[in-house]
Amino acid sequence: MLEKPIKVNEERLWKRLMDMARIGATPAGGCNRQALTDEDRQGRQLFESWCKAASCCIEHDEMGNIFARRAGKEPGRPPILIGSHLDTQPTGGKFDGVYGVLAGLEVVESLNDWSVSTTHPIDIVVWTNEEGARFSPAMIGSGVFVGEFELEYGLSRRAKDGATIGEELQRIGYAGYRPCRRYPIKAAFEAHIEQGPILEDEGVQIGIVTGVQGMRWYDVELRGEPVHAGPTPMISRRDPVRAMHAIVAGLYRLAEQTGTAARVTFGDIRFEPGSRNTVPAKIVLTLDLRHPEEEILSEMECALNEIVAAESTSANVEGAVRKEWASEAIQFDDGCIQAVADSASALDYPAIRIVSGAGHDSVYLSKISPTAMIFVPCRHGVSHNEHESAKKEDLAAGCDVLLNAAVRMARPVV
Ligand SMILES: [Zn+2]
Structure with missing residues (x-):
């Protein structure tokens, strides 16, 4: 020394x-x-x-x-x-x-x-x-x-x-x-x-x-039914946007509850067919989750899967989470x-x-x-x-x- x-x-x-x-x-x-x-x-x-x-x-x-x-x-x-x-x-x-x-x-x-x-x-x-x-x-x-x-x-x-x-x-x-x-x-x-x-x-x-930080990348895919924006009553739609809005809100809430070290980022959202007067058939959201502790990141992943399952069911659409990449x-x-x-x-x-x-x-x-x-x-x-x-x-x-x-x-x- x-x-x-x-x-x-x-x-x-x-x-x-x-x-x-x-x-x-x-x-x-x-x-x-x-x-x-x-x-x-x-x-x-x-x-x-x-x-x-x-x-x-x-x-x-x-x-x-x-x-x-x-x-x-x-x-x-x-x-x-x-x-x-x-x-x-x-x-x-x-x-x-x-x-x-x-x-x-x-x-x-x-x-x-x-x-x-x-x-x-x-x-x-x-x-x-x-x-x-x-x-x-x-x-x-x-x-x-x-x-x-x-x-x-x-x-x-x-x-x-x-x-x-x-x-x-x-x-x-x-x-x-x-x-x-x-x-x-x-x-x-x-x-x-x-x-x-x-x-x-x-x-x-x-x-x-x-x-x-640990990082995990996902694609969240939501499939509904493309119908006309005018004649179809809200109640009878299978609208993936309804599920998406609840999922995004749920994930932001999850970040807040997990604490200041948690990061949730939806960097890209794609709509298909992407037409102003048609309910989307499909939405793909890219999601980037980060946290310094691997265990907490795994808990966030569990919560993500639960939120997507629950909100897809409640909006009567099909929801899936695909894991694309992870860094410990x-x-x-x-x-x-x-x-x-x-x-x-x-x-x-x-x-x-x-x-x-x-x-x-x-x-x-x-x-x-x-x-x-x-x-x-x-x-x-x-x-x-x-x-x-x-x-x-x-x-x-x-x-x-x-x-x-x-x-x-x-x-x-x-
Ligand atoms: Zn550098």
Whole structure:
């Protein structure tokens, strides 16, 4: 342990973020640096030039993930892994992902500045195609790394423009030889903008991320009878809208009763045939349910099934719930969470515990390594947007916390 917490170089971190943002810059002030495009290559090369200047040793794996290592004092020790992604949405911002990568670099550069050696090495990592904007699914680089997907599956993912990940890796020179396979990791950290409004609303600089919400996607299908809007009395209709309105109200009530951590979202509602003077034959509602606790999410699912069954019967229509996709709730590692909390308190930064509402590479990492995340506020909670914005001092504060948490885990040589 160091006697006092050390700090990063706020101006250097900010300058690096702004330099990176020039690659793929959009007129509205955002970034379009999608995975494995020429812009992504330029961003990767810029990042690597900084890593080399900081004396890191760089390797690429078969999925194009980049690992930049600052050596530890004892060979063979598992590293502290710090990183995120450099790819963006087509109309993305300057900070989502990029902050987590450049915060890792800033940790290494600060350790160099402060002449701190650590027992364990530090690996800065850039994961390929986190966003899922050009190639689906999202988080494919970290997914293959932890063994969630086969390498062949990862390399064969095809973009809308026709190219596969494997072909694009070859084209931009990032098809590495190192196997894309997990290796022993002592602890993994990812710093990220919150992408929600909680820290800003609470006036707090640091979010100690304790886990990631569980998410489940459903299609709710309601079938009735298409009849004329005029001649058919209300009483004799089999109207799916009547069931839909009761189901939507029931689900909003369920969210309220379950508490503030519950999320219910009807993102898309399709009517068939979709004609102004005909009762719909069919309605399909997409439903996204979220909660940080898997058990409560299962209770919400039971309630959903009951509500749809009861309201369909009462409206005399046929109701069905189809589960389309699920991602389990993740609890991060107690030791890593504690390292983040202790660092924030040693630095005297206001901090609260928070659960991530969005997915991150750390979700996969947490399956194979002790993991935690650090959030900093972003303006109005906006992200995946060209107007995404964060304050220089908040970004530096998050990076200070990251630095000291990493040092605790990497065991400084004193
Ligand atoms: Zn991200």
